Amino acid sequence: MKSASVIFVLVCGVNIVFSQGSGNDGNLRLCIVEGRGSYKRAARHCPTLDQEDSKVECVLGTDRLDCLRRISKGTVDFGVFSPEDLVAAQWARVDVLVTNELRSKPKPFERSVVAVANRRILQDGVTTLHAVIQNATLCHPGVGMDDIRPMSDTLSGYLESLVLERACDPKLSLTENRIKALAQFFGKACKAGPWVPDQWRDAELKRRYSSLCAACAGRCDTNDPYWGNQGALTCLAEKGDITWAELEDVRTYFGLTQREGHASADRFAYVCRDGSFMDLDGSEPCVWLHRPWPIIVAKRKSAVAVAALASSLRDGSVLVDRHWRGALAALLEIHLGLPDPLQPPLTPMDYLAKAKGFREAYSQSGCDPPRHITLCTTTILEKNKCEWLNEAGSVYGIAPPLQCSYGADTQACLQAVQDGRSDVVVTSSEYLVAAMRDYSVAPILHEATPIVEKASTVVAVVRADAAITDTSSLKGKRASFPTYDGVAWHSALRYFMTKDNITCSDMGHYFTEICAPGIENYNVTRNVVKQFTKNCYVDDGNILSGEIQALRAVVEGKSDVAFISMGTYNMYTAQQINEDWASSREKLVPVCPEENKKYCFISWSNIGHILAPRNLTAMRRQEIINVFTKLDQLFGKHYPFHNAMFSMYGQFSFKLNILFHNNTKMLATDDMLNTHPYDNIPLNLERSLRNSNMNSCHSSDFLGNFGANLNPSILLLVVSLVFFVLRI
Template identity: 60%
Template sequence: MQKVAVILFLFSFINNALLQGTGSGTNGNLRLCVVEGRGSYKRTLKNCPVLDKESSGVECVLGTDRLDCLRRINKGTVDFGAFSPEDLIAAQWAGVDVLVTNELRYRSKPFERSVVAVVNRRILSDEPMPVRALLKNRTLCHPGSGVDDLRPLSFTLSAYLEFQVLSRDCLDDLSLAENRVKALADFFGSSCKAGAWVVDKNRDAQLKRKYFSLCAACGSSSCSANDPYWGSSGALACLAEVGDVAWGELVDIQAYFGLTEPRGKSLRPPAEKYAYLCRDGSHQPLETPEPCVWLQRPWPVIVAKRRASEAVANLALSLHNNNVTVDPHWRGALAALLEIRSAQPEPLQPPVTPADYLAKARGFREAYSQTGCVPPRHITFCTTSNLERNKCEWLSEAGAVYGVAPSIQCAIANSTSECMKAVANGDAHIVAADSNWLMKAERDYNLTAVLHEATPIVDKTHTVVANVLTDSHINKMADLRGKRVAFPEYDGVAWHSVLRYLKNKEELSCGDFKGYFKEICAPGVSQSVIEQAKVFTTNCYEEGLSGEMQALKALVEGKTDVAFISMETYKTYRAKLISQPWASEPLQLNPVCPEDNPKYCFISWANIGHIYASKNISTMRHQEIVNVFTKLDQLFGKQYPFHNSIFSMYSPFNHQPDVLFHNSTKNLITDDSLKSQPYSRIPLNFERSLSNSTDSCQAEEIANLSAKIQPGLLVMMVSLVVYLIS
C-alpha cells in the first residue's frame, strides 16, 4: 500500500507539473505580449479579461511596441507574440534568440506578397536583352513608397527593386535620398513616381522641380499621393495608359487584367499586349500561372522563446475551429489578439529560426542587406545615459529595417553640455535636448535646432507662467518689481523670457535690472566661476536641486513670492500627482497674465524639445538629418494612429518616460513647418524671439568686456554683471 501511495503521489505530482505549463506566467501560464493598436478599438481591453476569466492558460502582457515584445521574449519575461517579417529582420540583427512556430496566413498562398514586373510588349525585343538595356529611357510606372507594410511598397523593398535595374549614385554633395531620386531620373525616361519622395514638404517640392521627369507621366502636375497613378492600382493604370513597365503585386495584376475574376473586355486592357519581365531579361505571358517573381514577402508569424515554443505551437494548433475568429470564448479572444484572420495558423514543424524562415522568400533577406555608399554615411547621435543609448540603438535598428538612410550611430557622453561640445567639435552630429538649451546651444556652442518636438496641445508645450499665491496681491507683471522670484534654472527659457519681457514692456535698460527684484533664485550658476553666484540660490532651493518642482516648492513653502513654472507642472500639482509631503494638500495659486496675452496667460512658450546640430554643417548634411528624422517620425511616431508600429519613438522605454524624446511629442517639425502650424500664431513664442534677435543685454556687456575677460568666462560673467542684485 505504501508503494502504491508513493506511485499515486508521483503520478499526481507529474500530472500537476504538466498542467502547470512551461510559460513564465502564474502557474506556468503562457504570457502573450500584445501591442495595443492606436485606433478606437482596444482589443486588449476586450479580449485579455476573457483569457483570465476562462482559465485559458494564457496571460496578456502589454508591450510598448513590437520590438519591446521581442526584447521581453528574449529576456524570458514573456513567452510569445505575433510579428511581421520585418520584425524578424530586426530580431536577426539584434541576436534575439527566438523561434518561429506558426504562419498567420489569411489566404492559401505560400507568401503574403509576390512582386512581379510587367511590361508593355512593344518594348520587348526578338533577341534576348539584359534588363538594364531593355528598360533604359523607358517610362516607369512606380507604385510609390509608404509607411504601411503592405501597399504600396515599403522604402526598403522599393529600393531593392530599383537597384536591380540601375546603379546606385553616391555623389558626395547630394543626400542619399536625392542620390536615389537622381539615379531613377537619369536611368528612366518620362515616368511617374507619385507620392512623397521625402517627408519634408518643402524639400519634396524642390526635388520634384529638379527631377521633373519622374513626374512627367503622372496624371497631375502635383505628383502627390492623390495622383491617379499613385499606389499599386495606380501604377497599373499608368502602365495601361502611358507606361512601359511597372512593378506590382501578383494578385493585383491578375485581377487588373481579368485573369482571376472575369471582367468586361471594355473595362480592362488586353492581357496579350503585356508580359511578365524576368530579372534575367526574359519574359512570360500574363496567363502564366506561376510567373517569375522579383521579390517575395513572407507571412506574419507567431514567435516564441525556445523553452515555450512547443507549448505555443500546440496552443496555436488548438485554434482549429473554422469559426474561431467569431468564437466568444477564450480561443476567439486569443485569435483576435494574434490578429488571426483565417481558420488556423499554419504550423511550422519543427519551429525554425527567423533566418531560416526568411530564407525561403526570394529577395527578401537580400533587400535588407543591400550595400550602401562607400565610404558609408551615418549620423552620430550623442546620448547622455546608457538608457538613452539603448533606445537610440533600437531606433537605429528599426530605421534600418525600413530603409531609413543614412544610418544612425549612437554615442554617449556624461551630460548634455558634453554632447553639445561633441557636436560643436564634430565628434557627433546631433544631440536632443529640451528648450532650456536653446539659448546656450546657440550662444555657447554655435549649434542650432534643426528639428522641433511639437505638440498641438498648448498645455504640453514648454510654457513659462508667473504663479503666485492667491493672497499675494500680485495682479500684473509690473507688480513683480521688488518681489522674490524663483526660476527653474539660470540661463533657461524662463530666465530669458522673463527678463526680456520686462525689458521690452517696461523699457528697462540692462543696468535697471540691478535691484529690480528683491531676491532671485536661479540655480545653475557655477560658483567656481564667481563667489557672488550664491546670491541666486540663497534661502530658496535645497542644495544640489533645481528645476520646476523646486521653484514650485519654494513658492508653496513661502521662500519666494513668484515661481516661473509651466502650465503642465501647475496642473500636475493641482491634480495631486506629486508624491512629496509638501504637495499633498495643494494651495490655491493664481497666474499673473501678461497684458498682451490674457487668453493663454503665459510669458512665453517653446516646443518641448529639439534636435540640435552645428550651424556649420553643409546644406546636404542638414538635409540628411531632416530626411532621416522626419522619416523616423513618420514611421514610428504618432502621425498615423492606426499604424501598428515596430517601434515607438515617443513612448516610455524600459518603463522610463521621456527617454531621448518627450512622450507628449506629436511629431518632429522643421523651422518652415513651425511657421505654418496653426499654433504658430500663438503669441510670445521663444524660438522666434531667439531667431529674430540676440539677448541685447549680453551683447552689450560682451562688447564692452571682451578685451578684459578670458573667453571661457565671458558668458557667465556677463550674465552676472547684468543681472546680479546689488
C-alpha cells in the first residue's frame, strides 16, 4: 500500500504542475527521436497519449541535439538523452535540468572502465604506472561507432592520455600522432578494428605502425578474434599484458560472477592510475572512468512536473499497461531502465561531475598551437548547423575540431579558401567546374548517393513531336540552359566536344540559338549578353534562370532542347509543377545518348562536394578527410551505427539541404568512382574533369565570332572550357 500511495501522490503532483507545460492547455511536450529501423515508437504510441487525455503531447525531433535546442527555447518540455548529449549541452550553454536517470541495473553507473594486467609485469613496492606498463603488450578493445561498446574515440583517447605523453608533430595528423605515440610506448599491441574510416589510409597506417597489430590473432580488423571488449580480454588471457575493459565484463570473463569464467583470475590484477594494483576478487576495484546512465532532461520551468511524471512510471506494471502510461513508458524507453528521480534535479555539469573521469575526458588539452579545420558557410543557418556539428563531433573526440566561418555567398567562400582564410567549402555540382577553374580548388570529398536519380544529372529533353531521336539531331537546334557556367552548361560542352571530336572553335556552329541566363553577371560586353540571353524569359527587366524556366522554353516552343536534371524532368511528367504553362501536358521525352541508353543522361556527378585548395600537403589532406569521414560515420546514414545525437543530412531548424544535401548517403573520396556501382555508370563529370586537360579551350578560338572583345578580367573565365560558341 505504501508504494501505491507514493504513486498516487506523484500523479496528483503531476496534475498540479501540468500548467507549466509548453503544449496545449499546459500539457507537457515530449520530444521524440525516431530510430532508423522499421519500428516507429511515435506512430504507434503518440496517438494513445492524445486519445486518453494524458496531458502529454509528442513532438518529433530531427535528432537529440535538436530536441535539446527545443527544450532550451521552451517549445518542448523534456526528452531522453545520453550523457554525451549533456556534454554538448554544457558546451553550448543550453539551460536544462536532469530530472531522472534511466537505470537498467542496480548500480550507480552504466559503465565502469578498469585496467587489468597480467601479474607477470607487476612489481612489488611503490612504482609508477608508466614504469609498470611501458613496453608491455597492450590488448586494446578498439574504437566503435556505438556509445557503449567497444568505446568512443574520446574515452579511448582519454585512457591513452593517462599513460602517454601528448605528441604534436606538426608534420603528422593528430590521429597519426596518437597512433605513433601508442606504438612507441608499448612493445607491441593488438589494436584491431578501423583506425580511420578511409580504408586505404587505414591500411597505410597499419603498415607504418605494424607493432600495434603484432599481437592480434588475425587481420587486425573487426573480424579479428581479439577485437572488441570480449576480444581484448581473450587477448589478455592468451598472450597480452594489459587491457582496458568494462568492470562487469571482467567479472564475468574471469569467473567472478555466478557464471562460468574463461580464465584463472589469480594470474591477473586491476592496475590503478597511480601504478598500484588490486586483486580481481576485491569488492571495490580501482576504476579509471565511469560513464553515467541515460537520463531524462527537462526545461527548468517544467522540471518538477517532468520528474513527478517520470517517477510515477517506476511501477513495473506500466510496461504492460495498454493505456497512456504504458505508451509513455514505451516512448521513454522505460524498458531499458526504471526512471530513478534526482532530488533535486541537477544541471548537466553537476550531474556529470559524479562520474569519475567522464567530464575530464571531454576537457583534454590539444596541441599548441591549436589546429582546426575552418569550414566556410554562406548563410547564418549553415553556420549554426556547422557549429552544432562541431559540438557533436568534439564530444566523440573528432580532431582537429571544426571552425565555422561566414561568407556572403559561394564565390566569397571559394575566395576565402583560395586565400587561406578558410580550409574547405561545401558546394553543389553547379559550381564544380567554375570553382576548380577560377579558385585553384579541387574536391577532397563527394556527397554521394547510390540512387542514380538522386545524383546531379543532366539530360537533354525535347518535345515528343520534334522527331529528335538521338543526340546527333541536336546540332543546329535552339538550346536552353538553367544557368551559364553551371553543371548543365559544362556537361553539354564536354559531351558534344567528346562525341563529335570537335574543337572549341567548332562549337560556334553547333547551336543556332541559346539561352544561358547568368552571363549578364559576368564582366562581358552587351553584345555577348544579348547573344546568350535573347531567347530567355524576362520578368520586370530581369532574365529568369533555373531548370523550370529552361523546361518551360521547350514546352512553349521557344527552344528545341533543354538541358536539365532528371529530377526536374520527372517532376514534369508526374505533373508536380504547379505552373499554368505546365498544365498543357505537352509530352516531353529525353534524348538518350548512344553510350548511355540505360540511364539516358549526358552527364552525372555527385550531388555535392567538399572543396579544398589544390596545393594541400598530404598530411593536411589526410586530416581533413579523416575529420569529415568520421563525422559522416557518426552522424550520417550508416545504419545501424547512425548516432541519433545529430543528423548531418537531416533537416535543421525545419529547413532541408542546409550545409549538406538531405539525399546524401555518405562522404567519399575520388576512389568511390572506381568502385561498384559508380564505376559502371557512364558519363561521370568528375572523372572527365580528372582525366582531361582543363585548359583545352582558349579565348582566341572564338573571340572573332562575337565581333567584340571581352574585357581582360573575363579572359580567365574563357580559358578552361568556358564558352559555347554561337554563330551570329
